[in-house]
Amino acid sequence: MNTATAPVIEYVALMPILILLGAACIGILVEAFLPRHHRFHTQLVIVGAAIVGAFIRLIANWRQGRSGIMAMGSLTLDGPTYVMWSGLLVFGLLAVLVFAERKANGGVTTFAASAATTPGSKAEATASAARIEHTEIFPLFLFSLAGMMLFLAANDMLTLFVALEVFSLPLYLMCGMARRRRLLSQEAALKYFLLGAFSSAFFLFGVALVYGYTGSFTFGDIAIAVTLPTQGRGLLITGLALMVVGVLFKIGAVPFHNWTPDVYVGAPTPVTGFMAICTKAAASMALLRLLYTAFGGERWSWQPVLMVIAILTMLLGAVFGLTQTDVKRLLAYSSVAHAGFILTAVVGAQGIVATGQLTSVGAVMFYLIAYGFATIGAFAIVTLVRRSGGETNAMDDWAGLGRRSPVLAGIFSFFLLSFAGIPLTAGFIGKWAAFESAWRGGYKWLVVVAVIASLIAAFFYLKLIMIMWFQPPAEGVEVAVPSALTWVPIIVGALATLLLGVAPGLLLDVVSTADVFLR
């Protein structure tokens, strides 16, 4: 007779995620029960406390060595999980500070007064005049962040899919909540949602096929099934391909990148900053885990395909970036190019590595963290350049920023140099690590292509630097004076970019001892 056994859940080990999800639920209750004028500060305190609390618990768990496959086989807590969870929490905290910036926007946040009203309608005008704010953005943000953390730790395909939806759905909403240029913002949200829904469907179909072949959802079982010599691998390969499509969409790799420029531009800039790094980090790590642990035995099938995708992504991102005239679009194509650089490291999977050296997992993690600090800081600066009260992203309006506000322009240039991979920035070390892992995996000429793509990309970063420093200031543009909420991410981003460029050993030591996926 079968007896139903109660599931074993390691609550302490999973506490970081539980804290975030719990805080998100409390945030929703706050929306429902607290008077409007109390909500903003309450939400801010809840978000801050939740992220800090989760971070402290995470570090404590890490030090206590709580690792293993948790929650009845659906989540894995291992080195990469700990590193990237910490990364996500730090980036999340920095990003949400920019969400809460009010001083630079005349006392309200950059989010729509009332997202449900039709743009241009009377109701919208009333809501704006009453200076109403959407504080729902904070619980949505927490759900999304928790979803991302789940996504990269998932150890079975169903958890992976659920996590994908948990982090995506709030993001679709957040994209449509800009206070200014609402139509653009809503269009971005719709585009993102439709394409995202498609990619989720692909992913789910892939899950079904892989399940059909292997008879199991968990990565460990799939890994075993993959190594068995069975006929009809077409099912497996097709399923794998469809799943990878779903994840590559989130990473923004070619040919699934088309949403990035539009969504980056339309979404409120603080959300873009959050999305640009956190989505990419979670999806890259999930892809790595999926490919290494579940499909490691099948890597002769996926490595060549991924290599082609990496090449296309790097080159297309770099070349299209050249023609952009909008700063946010430029950063969007830059993020596509960076997705390509990350994929070069992924392709170099399982090159021979001695102890204490960097594996491709370690390289990807370092790259993401290095890229993350610069991205968060860069988008925070993007929020500050204004024309007639609203944010302006036209490159012409950025002309002469070096004269108007040398400190911000200097820091922004520093971030751009880091994106370009110039030494003494974190970006250089990240590039070195990513390319090295591809080289060691035996893809030497992929490194050569990557180097060429870096050169093309460097051109547009430098073009922007040139515009900022060597052109006369544009008329009618002003730089908003932000509060500490925006300054903190900018300063932290710049310091971290410098520190990881000059003394990368601090992070490399951590990353290279925590770069093995638990199977």
Add this chain to the structure above:
Amino acid sequence: MTFPWLTILGIIPLIGAAFMLFPVRLAARPVGLIVSFVTAAVGLAIGGMYLGGTTFLEQVPWIKTFGAWWSLRLDGMSLAMVLMTVILTPIVLVAERKLPERIGRWSSASFFGLVLLLESMSLFVFMADDVLLFYLFFEATLIPVYFLIGGFGGAARRAAAMKFLLFSLAGGLVMLASVIGLYAVSASAGKPSYLITDLAALHIDGTSGRWLMLGFLLAFIVKAPMFPVHTWLPEAAEQGTPGTSVLLVGVLDKIGTFGMIKFCLVLFPEASRWVAPFMIGLALISIIYGAAAAFASKNLLRLIAYTSISHFGMMVLGIYAFTSQSITGSIFYMLNHGFSIAALFLVVGFMIKRRGTAQIDAYGGVQKVAPLLAGSFLLAGLSGLALPGMSTFISEFLVLAGTWTRFPWVAAVAALGVVMSAVYILSMYRRTMTGPLSADVAKSFESDLSGSEKLVVLPLIAIILLLGFFPGRTVETMQPTADSVMKIVQLSDPVPQAGK
């Protein structure tokens, strides 16, 4: 651990630069000058200690995962480059103390800051004994130069700065692939290490050695501008201020020839022997092409830039002729060229300051009104054409004599370049300084060299003459570097044969 002299030397200008580039700029110019003089003093003290027999080596693990070290070392060649850098920087700062205010240009404080930043980076480049450390500073030097050209130059400065940066980045990124490849080789041999000594012990031969070497070489060819990747230099020199050009051509471009000796030859001896015929050919083309283009130039700054291309060809020829004499000559040439080109650029800078243009047509008969200026110009020019008695003569002679023992015909063709240099230098002097004096020119040159200008020119001329008449000690210091390179390349000097 002994006192970290080399690290201190590199950090002093860095601190100065940080002070200069931050918004608080109290008394930027005096502070900048003081910092550069202190650096020079420390540098000279280190030089003195080195000649006294002290060895300088500072090694601390830096990025353990990559096998990279914070490793600085001095040998004869790097000492020469370090001394050249610390001497030229204060001279440039004195010369460019008062930048003419032009719309859209930056403040003097930023200029001082960027120059000091560049000095610090270049010092580290010359002292680095670890490939990754070298690469790091090699690439980092590009940023201050980019801003120096783009922020302070002439009308077309932005395009010139961009062109400079793109050429250099292209070379640098290809080199990055090689740097990564070196790591892969060293990691597969056991323990990854970027120390030059460890890498040289690996004896990287065969096809992989050749490819890796080519990556390095490409970056160095762009840097020490050689035909056909030299096109960025004339524009950068024409648009940049003379002071910027001194640092760019005199100091920074030396990294190219310096790197060829320190990295290409030492790490990939076999591949270097393989590529030598090609490099000698390229060097000959550069020598002749640079000289011809200099002769045809209508702009003084462009002319000087082209002479440099010719002279860099000579240095590269000396390196790849593989005789201890020619390599010593090349190293000595690197030093002399720095001072000689500095004198030329700065004196031309004084002329431009008075006349407002660098077009040769706009001058004529200057020696009648400004004899001191004309005299300095002539002396600087003569050192450029390697007149006996000038230091450049010794180095050019060593290169040619060394090359002759192995490739007589090559030396003969290269000697053509020497003849041509006499033609373009003297014709430049004739067209600008002699001939009828127009009223415009006379008005522009009412004042001869001022006190501070003399302060700029005198030390340079003195060094050129001093090294010309007493080259012994300096050449002896460089000889060990050349000898050790020869040993690594596994070639010995050809035995002179009687009757040939």
